[in-house]
Amino acid sequence: MAHDASKLAVLIDADNAQPSLAEGLLAEVAKYGTAHVKRAYGDWTSPQLRGWKDQLLTQSIQPIQQFGYTSGKNATDSAMIIDAMDLLYTNRFDGFCIVSSDSDFTRLAGRIRESGLFVYGFGERKTPTPFVAACDKFVYTDVLREADESPEKTDDAPHRKTTQELRQDSRLLNLLREALGAAADDTGWAGLGAVGSMVSKRAPEFDSRNYGYAKLSGLIGAIGLFDTEERQVGNGKHIYVRSHGKK
Structure with a gap:
């Protein structure tokens, strides 16, 4: 639904x-x-x-x-x-x-x-x-x-974490990598929406806003350990993601 x-x-x-x-x-x-x-x-x-x-x-x-x-x-x-x-x-x-x-x-x-x-x-x-x-x-x-x-x-809102802070958050990185691994196809690419859904199932409290980013795409980009690309799918555009170094 x-x-x-x-x-x-x-x-x-x-x-x-x-x-x-x-x-x-x-x-x-x-x-x-x-x-x-x-x-x-x-x-x-x-x-x-x-x-x-x-x-x-x-x-x-x-x-x-x-x-x-x-x-x-x-x-x-x-x-x-x-x-x-x-x-x-x-x-x-x-x-x-x-x-x-x-x-x-x-x-x-x-x-x-x-x-x-x-x-x-x-x-x-x-x-x-x-x-x-x-x-x-x-x-x-x-x-x-x-x-x-x-x-x-909004002083009490979560501050935007830097790339260094994000990379030091082992739980966040593990959640993203495990979700990416579960959602990826044979080429290593996965739809960003599917990755977000997998993360939420494993960690109900996960929200990119907790790290100061309005959307998951912004958080992924700030971490700098993943490749992203925008693809035309049907009548809309979707973001796909994979780990650096994947072929």
């Missing part, structure tokens, strides 16, 4: 997400499908969630009230999980977007994937590895920025 035809449910843990990222978040979600459900969970009587008010109205996000019945216990997580399962059983959706940095949603992500649906996770860098790994794709929220945000507001 094409991404833009996918029906998605977006569930936001407002206790663990910043309202300033709401616009960028939904713009990112739109790359993967259409958000048919947009809900944000939290205790809306709490002053800590006051910043969400404008975003709820502007982005048409439905607030779901969940009182904190007991100190130290997060009732919001339970409410999100129950709602997610209710939505899952309707068989109306192709995927879920879980917005939280909380490991409590690890089993939920796994359960949704067991039903054959796609799971997109969104969270901060502190998000525990088990939750990241449980998603089909995980996007770190520091790469999401509002379209009209000025440059001075």
Whole structure:
């Protein structure tokens, strides 16, 4: 199914997400499908969630009230999980977007994937590895920025890594080389899109923006260890890649 035809449910843990990222978040979600459900969970009587008010109205996000019945216990997580399962059983959706940095949603992500649906996770860098790994794709929220945000507001965005820094990242190089090896034809060339898909399957959190590059082609070019060429395929042009020295 094409991404833009996918029906998605977006569930936001407002206790663990910043309202300033709401616009960028939904713009990112739109790359993967259409958000048919947009809900944000939290205790809306709490002053800590006051910043969400404008975003709820502007982005048409439905607030779901969940009182904190007991100190130290997060009732919001339970409410999100129950709602997610209710939505899952309707068989109306192709995927879920879980917005939280909380490991409590690890089993939920796994359960949704067991039903054959796609799971997109969104969270901060502190998000525990088990939750990241449980998603089909995980996007770190520091790469999401509002379209009209000025440059001075993006100081916390990932800086663009240099060629030297990229070449010293052994995990990144191994991911790319293994993906290229799996996707390449007999001549050693592989479509860049296929390489990106293979990398994402092995590392859900992989995103060229984590390294300061808007697209995978830019990241590949900056590393300088791969050959690339543009080919005319049908009515469009596609980028192909291979390791240096391949014949």
